[in-house]
Amino acid sequence: MKTDLKQTEPVANTGHMDMKAALIMILVMMAPMLDTTMTNIGINTILKDLNATVNTIQWVTSAYVLALGLAVPLAGWLVDQMSGKRLIVIAQIIFLIGSVMSGIANNVPTLLIGRIIQGAAAGVIIPLATTLMLRMAQGQNLGQLMAVVGLPIVFAPILGPTVGGALIKFWSWHWLFYINIPVVLVALFLVIQNLPTFAPQEGARKPFDWIGFVLIVGLFSGLIVAVTNFSQNDIFGQLTVLGPGLLGVDCLLLYIVYAAKRPERALLPLKLFNNGHFSASTGLLFMSGLMVNGAMFALPLFLQNIRHLSVIMTGVYLIALGAGMLVTRTQVGKLTDAYGAKWVVVISLVVATATTIPFAYFSKTTPDWLILTMLFLMGLSRSGVTIPIMSDSYTGLAPALIPEATVTTRMAQNIGGSIATAILAAVIASYEGNDVATTAMMTQAYAHAFMWIAVGTAVAIIPALFLSVKTKEAA
Structure with missing residues (x-):
């Protein structure tokens, strides 16, 4: 224990990141982050193989992201109850179990159970790694730190679709989950051999808020179920829609009072x-789910069903999106540290809106170069949204509030993403209908989905105006 504490002491004193530990943390986060993008590329294949509908199969994504978001509070509490190193090891093992179960699934219910297990583990892994790195950095150079933390977010859109497309092409969609096994095993070895203990902070232990947790689960689960049920019949007044929806609203009000x-x-x-x-x-991270998770759900379906691309070519196309994110990642962190998040985010949201709208009008005959250009420009804007917002969420907060802040922002981002995916699946399903959809019907469905993404992104400009601005003197 004493040796581990000495390893972390220089980091705490200097306020600089231990890059070796940071890189291990990135590898730990890589499998959960890749899993989302790899699964998105296989949604169409899984849908056909399991004879499911868009509405049903969206739960493969939504269940994972929702479980991830709802498990985040556990990470914030558990990090004060036990060694951070031990917690990472346990969460990785659980993620490994979920990956194996998802891989062997031959029906939707089994797949969903596996995805929920994966998501719950990921909900502990991702915020825990971020919290531990923030503790090492001691609040210094947050923009650059978020750029480091954001590496899995950057590389996931590049590696995920490409690797996922190749796995489906040469093996099957089951390998989208089997591939996690070697990645997690390597990460486990490095964590056990190299990471310090990360002992709980003294005096930080407190009972877990089970009442608040149940209310939050009821809030977001109710809303997503209501959206999904509404899309099946387009009738708002049904009990299957009003019941879960009212449950969600009641849970929100009860939580505020509590x-x-x-x-x-x-x-x-x-x-x-x-x-x-x-x-x-927090509001922006919730809304960014429409731009990030929503877009990554709709784009592969659009490329495969409207452009008729193979699964591997769909992954190649999406490299343009990830490449755009990679180009702006480093500069965005520096600009945020120098000038604040406000105008970086506002400009990025304007560009994101402008690059999403064309997809509502793209068709089978649209030139490839135009689609690739829009994907690249869309990627440029995405780094300018997530990194500055994550950095600004910690601005002016007391160090004692950092764990709760991390929990809240991660929940907002991931639950926003699950709700966005459910909404877009509902939009697509409502225009495709219950019968076999024609090309014209599918084209209209995806056009409306991309317009929803564009409008949601544009609306996010309003809360972005309340982000921080740094004067030249302060910078």
């Missing part, structure tokens, strides 16, 4: 939202 009366126990303290930058960042 957190106000028991602030010392609240899972997500309301006092976090007294910070304007944090409030704006």
Whole structure:
């Protein structure tokens, strides 16, 4: 234990990242991050192989992202109960079990159970790695730190679709999950051999807020089920829609009352939202799910069903998106540290909106160079949204609030993504209908889906105006 603490002491004193530990953390996060993009590329194949509908198969993505988002609070609590190193090891083993179960699945229910297990483990792994790196960095150079943390986010759109397309092409979609096994085993070895202990902070232990957790689960699960059920019949007044929807709203109201009366126990303290930058960042991260997760759900389906690309060529096309993110990643962190997040995010959202709208009008005959150009420009804008917002969410917060802030922002981002995926699946299903969809029907369905993404991205400009700005003197 003493040796481990000495390893982390220089980092705490200098406020600089231990790059070796940071790179191991990135590898730990890589499998959960890749899993989302690899699965998106295989949605169409899985849909056909399991004879499912778009509405049903969207749960392969939504269940994973929702479980991820809802497990995040556990990470924030568990990091104060046990060694961070031990927690990472346990979460990776659980993720490995979920990957094996998803891989052997031959029906939708089995696949969904495996995906939920994967998502729950990922919900601990990703925020835990971020929290531990933030503790090492001691609040210094947050823009550059978020650029490092964002490496899996950058490489996932590049590697995920390409690797996923190749796995499906030469083996089967089951290998989208089997491929996690060697990645996780290597990460486990490196964690056990090289990471410090990350002992819990003294005096930080407290009982887990099960009441708040249940209310949050009810809130977001109710909303997603309501959206999914509505898309099946397009009838809002049905009990299957109103029941889950009202449950979600009731859980939200109950949580606000509960957190106000028991602030010392609240899972997500309301006092976090007294910070304007944090409030704006959290709202933006929730809305960014439409641009990030929603787009990554719709784009592969569009390329395969409208452009009639093979699964491997779909992955190649999506490299342009990831390449755009890679180009701007480093500069975005520096610009955020120098000038604040506000105008970086606003400009990026404008570009994101402008590059999404054309996809509503693209068809089978649209030139390839135009689609690839739009994907690249879309990627340029995405780095300018996620990295500055994540950085700004910690601006002005007391160090003691960092774990709760990490929990809240991660939940907002991932649950926003699951809701976005459910909404887009509902939009696509409502225009495709229950019968075999014609090309014209599918073209209209994806056109409306991309317009929803564009409108949601444009609306996000409003909260972006409340992000931080740094003067030249302060910079």
